[in-house]
Amino acid sequence: MANSIPSTTITLSYPLWACAFDPHHPDQLLVGGGGGPGRNGVTNKLTLLDASSTPNEITKTAELELSAQEDNVASLAFGPRRAKSTVVYAGVNGSPDDVKRGNNQHFRVLGISPSNGKAAGTSGVQIADNSRHSLFSSTDPDTYQRLLRVTQPYTGLPQLGALATGLSKQSQIVLFDVPLNGAAWKPRGTLDTPDEAMDLDVVQTGTDTYQLAYCDKHEIFTVEVSPDGVSDPKLVYSLPHDDGPTSRPSFRSIRYLNSDFVFAVVNNANRKGVILHGYRLPKPDQESARLAVVRKLPKTVTASTGLAVRNLSPAASPTEAHGDSQFVVAVAGHDSSISLLTLDYKTISNVDLLANLAPFYTVKSAHPAGITGLSFSTPPPAPKRSKSESDVSIKLASVSMANTAVVHNIPLKKLINKSTSSDTAASEQARYVVALKSLRDRKGWWLLFGTLLMFTTLVCVGLAIIEAKGFGEPVLGTNRLLPASWTVPLKKGPVVGSKTFGDLLTDVKPEAHEKVIIRHDDLGAVDVHGLPVWKVEIHEEEMHGPAKSWEELDEKDRHVWRERLQKTGHWVENMGETVLKGVVFGEIGGAIGAMVGEAL
Structure with missing residues (x-):
């Protein structure tokens, strides 16, 4: 049984602000960042990293240097794979002069593909800056593309993407289609929001339907996307007020678990801790999301800066029923720590439940400076029931403003489903779970001991009452020690x-x-x-x-x-x-x- 998490670090020449694993190649990690415009001498770059070459080394596969007059890379997301090329979307503000002229081409479409010749220091792969676009209607010079997400890829189905403004006086969320047939992306709709989105995510709910979830500081909204159009945002949850507006907690991050549940990170006011929430989303005839699972992080984590979530047994299509599975959760702390937890998804009596949100590992001081991004790789395929598996893991990447990228390899183990389903085949499926024991498992013996102690105490109290009231033969002899007035038998009835x-x-x-x-x-x-x-x-x-x-x-x-x-x-x-x-x-x-x- 594994009891630690191995990691590998690489230090680049520029601060990193975003990272994403290629969903089609789980060992390929793309990172981006830079020093922004100006004469600070720090370049703006994108770097493709290979996390599989050796156990103790991350290697650079390709690199693209952007203009020193532009802003740094602020957000990244992978699109579809077409032939030998992979599409990547990025958020990069234009130069200050272009922004002032209202021509901020912040949305970049990149391509990763084999190069014609193997350049020095690379592995025959190149990153190309293919096109640039301006999607926000705001001409505010402070506006930049802070958020970017694309739905999980499914074989033979198109995807949906979403991006959102940062620091804009006119907050917006833009949706765009990601076609399969090699055609270029196309706009799907724009939402004007009264408050800036703190985070967002998108999920596919059918062959041609999707849902967007986004949160501002205190509320969660959902938006339905279908061939009929884009719905208005629906408020599904509001964080409660405590003692006043200055003590109200706020959302920091949000991610879909599937089309029925979302997971969110909540920062308490005044850096007084972090709470993790899992919500059951409302059905069409319901108004509000319901709190399904809650967990407080240790007091040492006073605030969170990021979140990543990955299902270790994802469904093969958006219409496939979700079976029992485990999610692995990573939460970046303001102290450069990473809290790792597991969350179980269960189906009991045809009811889907979230359970056992429990920590299994904490990475302390993962970086020399603040963590700016987290990303999980695609999980390995489901194991075979009869085949022996060894050295299976899922990767977690984290990047920081200290120029560092770290990849942790989280060990997994095979688990045979003990499903309550009547389908014999489904109940015998094997799946992966995290190999390290969670905190609740380590406390299991104490819980058992406490339960037995409580049970013994209750039995003794019951016997004492029975003896005191004259029912049955004396066992403990308590009737000889109690006042006579206490031992008057109870009236039967x-x-x-x-x-x-x-x-x-x-x-x-x-x-x-x-x-x-x-x-x-x-x-x-x-x-x-x-x-x-x-x-x-x-x-x-x-x-x-x-x-x-x-x-x-x-x-x-x-x-x-x-x-x-x-x-x-x-x-x-x-x-x-x-x-x-x-x-x-x-x-x-x-x-x-x-x-x-x-x-x-």
Whole structure:
């Protein structure tokens, strides 16, 4: 079992601001950056790196030097592969003079292809600057192309790209088509946004349909893209206000997990920590996204600067059902650290769940200066069930303003799916997961010990009560030690109805101003019926998201909760609904409950 993550570093001659792995060649890494316009002596470049040549070395395959009068490379994304050439899109502002004239050709289309002759210091590959375009309507000289994303490539299907302004007085997001047949890209639509997008991502939802998700400081929006056109942005989630506007947390990064879930990084105000959120996106008949999983990073990570996410078992097409899989998550910290976590995607009783968001490794001081970009390589193909696999890994690249590019090789191991699916073939599939144990696994023995200790304590307390009340033969002898008034036998009769629901709330003792929340367990625990286990805690809106009282739930949600509590024995009809008042019900509980209810 691997217990560390090997890495390789290369130092270039210019600060790096963007990086991206070629999805068709997972060992090829493209980085870009520079010193911007002026006479600072630092060039603006793009460099293609080979991370597979030797275990301890990254080599330069090709390099393109841009004009010293232009801005540095600020964003990168790979497009389709055509014959022997690969299309790359980049964000590079024009020269200050061109920008002032309103001719900022910030959107660059590049090509990586074999060179006619093997140039000195290269491997017979060249990077060509093929075309330049101006897509933003703003003539503000401070405007530049800060964000750029392209959908995951699928065999035989076109892709969609999106880019967004930075520092502009008129914030915009531009969508563009990425055809398959060798034709040039073409504009798909432009969105004027009241606030600058902090981050964005795009996902393919069908053969010719897509969705854009973007976040400003406090809100997440989605946009539907189809042959009929581009929809207006839909607000799907707002971060709650805490004690005031100056203490409100803000979004830093957002990435799709698939078409049903997005993952976001939230920075608390005043550099007071980082929280990771996974959201279930709303269905067409729903208004809001639901918080599905939450995790705080250690206090040493006061703010985040970047995010990368990769599914280790991606679907082969956008219409293929998603089976059980694991995501690997990388979060760049303001202290130049990289927090690595795993997140499990599970299907239980036809309900898709996120569970087990847990750290497995932390890279401290990964770079001498701030991290400016993160990128995962394409995962290896699914393993064969009967074939032995060894030395399999996925690569994580990170770049910094200190001219450094680092590639970490995260070891993977084969796992045989133990799916709850009735499809025997699907339940026997093999897949890859991260080989290093997560923090929750290391705490497993302590959790088991604590559970056994609690169980033993409850048994002893139960026996003590039984003896004190004169039921059964004495075992502990507690009846001899207690006052006589305590040992008067209880009257026999039915148990008070509210006791079974009270058991659910036994361990929670709220203060007068606090509320108790019932929500879905983050670790994905299920009961004997295969249904999610509910968790009861003091409600903290920052951690648990918004919640509703029993009176605020609509009748459909109440029905789901009644069904769920009846199935687990916490509520029976003759209790009445009075016992359900005084607690609040989490949004995620409602979302999961709704789907469970439909399956009942």
